[in-house]
């Protein structure tokens with residue numbers, strides 16, 4: 001299959017994450033990902049969209065952009081938010097903040113598992129500040145080799 | 152839209168059972184938290200969450216279950232969960248929540264564990 005790009009924009013509200021999760025699950029399934037991998041992809045998508053909505057959006061209207069790319073090797077998902085825009089807030093993506101998040105993670109905590117899940121399950125996970133003042137999160141899942149396909 | 156309607160409450164020999172009839176991504180996860188907080192407010196002590204009809208759960212929903220289980224234990228109660236699909240078990244294991252919340256294969260075994 002040649003390179004294909006799918007672009008979506010949803011309001012920054014949790015309500016719209018579920019239908020996108022279902023859509024991406026169907027897409028991954030059509031691409032031949034195993035059932036296990038489809039649910040990994042759906043979980044990672046849910047986590048990064050939830051973060052974009054809950055931590056990376058000033059209000060519901062600003063929206064979250066998704067760009068889904070498929071090439072011969074991989075399914076890549078980019079989730080782009082525009083940031084909270086707290087007055088005077090520095091970019092949150094500092095080395096200190098990220099290692100603090102990582103160090104504080106505990107199974108006993110109610111929160112703070114989303115980034116860990118995305119990092120653990122995606123073949124590649126990358127977070128970068130973007131020009132809009134928000135965050136770009138890019139995750140990649142290698143397409144299954146023919147022998148990995150579940151029938 | 153209100154997904155709390157898809158979280159059915161009933162009582163089995165003094166234990167509250169919540170049967171979740173929706174997948175638990177972000178939106179439904181905050182409704183789950185509301186339902187659980189409602190039970191805490193009513194001073195319910197023993198809760199079983201039946202996840203047999205759930206095919207997806209995210210970290211926020213797992214976090215809500217962990218948080219409420221810990222609070223119930225402080226007052227001598229508990230929250231136990233049951234009937235997880237394989238991918239849900241994997242998510243609980245990945246987060247480490249399987250060592251914090253008791254997980255049972257069936258509703259009956261969860262009820263019997265109280």
Ligand SMILES: Nc1ncnc2c1ncn2[C@@H]1O[C@H](COP(=O)(O)OP(=O)(O)OP(=O)(O)O)[C@@H](O)[C@H]1O
Nearest residue numbers: 051052055056092111112113114115116135210211
């Ligand atoms: N897109 C984002 N924009 C701004 N801050 C973010 C973004 N994503 C994550 N963060 C920051 O990183 C922290 C950790 O995110 P993570 O998803 O691991 O946990 P959480 O969202 O707090 O809880 P949960 O376990 O429910 O996902 C967040 O609390 C937030 O401060």
Ligand SMILES: [Mg+2]
Nearest residue numbers: 050051114115
């Ligand atoms: Mg999160």
